[in-house]
Amino acid sequence: MKLIRNISFPFVPAYYAVTSLRNKLYDLGIKKSTSYDLPVICVGNLSVGGTGKTPMIEYLIELLKDDYKIATLSRGYKRKTTGFQLADASSSAETLGDEPFQFYSKFKNDILVAVDADRTHGIEQLRKLDNAPDVILLDDAFQHRKVKAGLNILLTTYSNPYFDDFVLPTGNLREPRNGAKRADIIIVTKCPYHLSEAEKNTFLKQINPKGNQSVFFSTIDYSNEIISAKSKKSMDSVNNFTLVTGIANANPLVGFLKKKNLQFEHLNFSDHHEFSQQDVLEINKRDLIITTEKDFMRLKDHVVLKDKLFYLPIKVRIGNEAAVNKHIKDFVKV
Structure with a gap:
């Protein structure tokens, strides 16, 4: 696999150019992004997977479900259905995808779970429901720029941070590193336990967050x-x-x-x-x-x-949890 990725390095500039142009068109308003008058929180990453989006969505559900009607909206990767699907008692991993079905299995009495490859259409369908949600959590939608989320949470792993990676096909990035500037919150996931302040500061310097960005470090807690x-x-x-x-x-x-x-x-x-x-x-x-x-x-x-x-089972444990919770709750209240 490493050999194939090295051989494919000449294709990196073309992929970089295409994804950069797409983002620029959205930044300039030439391609349309839709905003909403209800809180929409996007959880995503720059890489192709493995950053901990599912436990992060579950963290947000636990944080907000007692005060708000929550809906999760995912693409439904590898499901055997198409279009908009709202989870119900007949749903399965085949109809929803494994991650949305996990949300439904754990939280079906508290939240709505939906899938739609077109997140804009999915949001429209959720808002038409009699029990429409107060807050929508977008799972793995950082590159789905047709939707302009009110709060973007970007995840990157401690062992393979986006700032040390390349775009596809040589690296794992879906878009160039500077896409991180769209994030409001950056969470470094899967950190070693007992990470020192010096190690955190070294990592922070490499992220070089903008003035409006907050960075947090998290670990996985295994049951x-x-x-x-x-x-x-x-x-x-x-x-x-x-x-x-x-x-x-x-x-x-x-x-x-x-x-x-x-x-x-x-x-x-x-x-x-x-x-x-x-x-x-x-x-x-x-x-x-x-x-x-x-x-x-x-x-x-x-x-x-x-x-x-x-x-x-696993759970996310975020350092300075009170600060990240306040950031999220303050956004939802507005």
Whole structure:
């Protein structure tokens, strides 16, 4: 893969030029962005994935759901439906995509969950509902500039920050680094625990935020319990299991499990992998399977796995949490 990316380096200027021109047309108002008279919060990144958008959306849901009617709006990546879809009791990972289905499974009594590749159309449909939302959370829509969100939250990982990356196809960036200037809040995700102030300051200098931008650092908190469709187990009671992942970057999870000195094999699939029947048959040969919550949404309907399939929940922990919460709540109040 690295060789292919190095060979493709001559195509970088063309990709850079096309994405830069697109952004310039939006900046100049030649291409239209639609603003809304209700709070719209966009969570996204510059890279192609693995920055922690799903747990960040869940963080926002937890922060706001008790005071506002919340809707999440996602593209619904790899779903087998088209157009606008509003989640209901008949929904699945196939109709919504794995991440929106995860939102629905966890928060269906508190929020609306919708998918639409055209976020403008999706917002219009949500606003027509009798129980229309007060706040809309756009999942992975930083490059969807047809919508002008009122608050843009940009995520970048500590281990692979956007300022050290290149645009596709050699690097992982969907657009040039200067796209970060559109962010109101930049959150550095998946940071090491106990990150020192000196390390934070070094990182901040490289981000070089504008005067109107706030930067926060976050870590992943892993639960001490694994959860199945029927039960829970303490992580301290498990060993010799199979870890199954279909996410962009499984390294933090693998590192966490290794630090606990657990013995496991790792079946590592591509991001948003569609598990085939053959995959399921192979996975089913194992006695205990632990996966991510996102992968659990795609695997849990396979009956043969139901008694042995568990997921490990995660949450985002943001340093200076009071400040980021105030920033978000102040925006929503206006």
